[in-house]
Amino acid sequence: MKKIVTKLQHFTSYVTMSSTIDQQYVEKTLxxxxxxxxxxxxxxxxxxxxxxxxxxxxxxxxxxxxxxxxIKAFESLSSYRGEAKFSSWLYSIVYRKALDSLRKNKKHRGIELIEDITEGTVESIDNALQFLQDEERKKAIRDCIGKLSESEAAIITFYYFEDLSVREISGITELSEENIKVKLFRSRKKLFTLLKHSILPEISNTNGRAI
Structure with a gap:
C-alpha cells in the first residue's frame, strides 16, 4: 500500500516546529x-x-x-487547549461537520465488495500505477477512494495523505484505536479491489497485454 500511495515523510523536528508555529498563530488570534x-x-x-x-x-x-x-474553529478557538495538534483539532471539526451534513441529507454511499488480495495482485497494481502518468495515477486513486464509504475514505485520507497515526485518527473520529485498525485493514482491501478492477483492465487494454 505504501508503494501505491506515497506517504509524506514528516520528521519529528518538522512536526514540532509546525505545531509550535500553529500555536503562535492561535495565541495571536485569541x-x-x-x-x-x-x-x-x-x-x-x-x-x-x-x-x-x-x-x-x-x-x-x-x-x-x-x-x-x-467558522466553527474560529468561534471555538478559546476551547483549543493544545493537548493535540491544532491540525488534528481542526480535522475533528470538519469530520463531524461532514458527517452532520450526511445525516441531514440522509446520504450514505460505499461498496462492500472485498476480494482476497495476494502479494502478486498488489505488485501487479503497483506496476500498473507506475505505468500511468502522474495525474492519471492521482485521479485513479482519488476515484477509487471516492467509492469507499464516508468513514473509510476519511480514515484512508488521514492515514496515507496526512500521515496521521492510529491514535490521532482515533481522537479525530472518536472511534477506538482497535476500530480504526479494523477499518484501515478493510478499507485497504476494498481500495485494492477497486484498483484491481479499474486499473488492471485499463492498462491491459492500452498495452494489449495483461500486467
Missing part, C-alpha cells in the same frame, strides 16, 4: 489579531476541503462544510 487566523486557514484549507469532499462526494457540499468548519 489576543485579538484576527488576521492571524488567516494563516491557519491558508495552511489547512486544501486538506480540510479534501476531507470534506472524500466524505460528502460533492464539491459544492464540501466547500460549504469546509467554510463552516473554519
Amino acid at each position: 489576543a485579538g489579531d484576527t488576521m492571524a487566523f488567516g494563516y491557519l486557514v491558508e495552511k489547512y484549507q486544501d486538506f480540510v476541503f479534501t476531507i470534506a469532499v472524500r466524505i460528502l462526494k460533492s464539491k459544492e457540499e464540501a466547500e460549504e462544510v469546509a467554510q463552516d468548519s473554519f
Whole structure:
C-alpha cells in the first residue's frame, strides 16, 4: 500500500516546529489579531476541503462544510487547549461537520465488495500505477477512494495523505484505536479491489497485454 500511495515523510523536528508555529498563530488570534487566523486557514484549507469532499462526494457540499468548519474553529478557538495538534483539532471539526451534513441529507454511499488480495495482485497494481502518468495515477486513486464509504475514505485520507497515526485518527473520529485498525485493514482491501478492477483492465487494454 505504501508503494501505491506515497506517504509524506514528516520528521519529528518538522512536526514540532509546525505545531509550535500553529500555536503562535492561535495565541495571536485569541489576543485579538484576527488576521492571524488567516494563516491557519491558508495552511489547512486544501486538506480540510479534501476531507470534506472524500466524505460528502460533492464539491459544492464540501466547500460549504469546509467554510463552516473554519467558522466553527474560529468561534471555538478559546476551547483549543493544545493537548493535540491544532491540525488534528481542526480535522475533528470538519469530520463531524461532514458527517452532520450526511445525516441531514440522509446520504450514505460505499461498496462492500472485498476480494482476497495476494502479494502478486498488489505488485501487479503497483506496476500498473507506475505505468500511468502522474495525474492519471492521482485521479485513479482519488476515484477509487471516492467509492469507499464516508468513514473509510476519511480514515484512508488521514492515514496515507496526512500521515496521521492510529491514535490521532482515533481522537479525530472518536472511534477506538482497535476500530480504526479494523477499518484501515478493510478499507485497504476494498481500495485494492477497486484498483484491481479499474486499473488492471485499463492498462491491459492500452498495452494489449495483461500486467
